[in-house]
Amino acid sequence: MTAAEDYRRVIAELDAVADDLRVRDAERATALRAQLVDLERAVADAGVRAALTRFVVDLHWEIALEALWPESWMKLRPKPGPDPRARGADLDAHDAAVSEALDTLLAAVRRRFRLPGR
Template identity: 60%
Template structure:
């Protein structure tokens, strides 16, 4: 065989190895990027889980506060026998969770106003 024919397979083999090495390096770079992204997503997931837990606690506190105010108002209105007392309404699906502090304050203010009106009507002393 001539030297010309021998160089060609060596050159093709070398080229093949270089292509495979490039593909291997690219695959490793993708794996590394995926590992980094997975780690970032895992950290984000922990943060989201903490936020969900906090939101659940906040919702429970709001429900409890509303329930306590509702029961106090029902007790105050019990003397108004003509008034039809209804069950506690459910949450407003249009309410913005970002407004919870304002909405909680609104519930508290309205409950206090109603209790004060009942006290004035019957001349009851403040508690």
């Protein structure tokens, strides 16, 4: 085998490897694009969920303040900010805890003033 033939063989092998890499890169890019779409959807869903949670918490806070308004001896404070240690994965549990706390408060206020059920 001559040096020219050996050179052509090596270049042909390198071309085949480069073509394989291009195909794998294109497949990976397609998979990453699909993954990016899913992640963008998840981020959008998280934003909607965060806005809804903020709205519900604000609504619960206002209901609690309104229920406690007649208690003139009680010092009502502004709504506390979010807990930076809270985990987003526990959001359902936190939402349930907020609702349960409001229900407990309203039940206590109804007992105190003997108001009919909500």
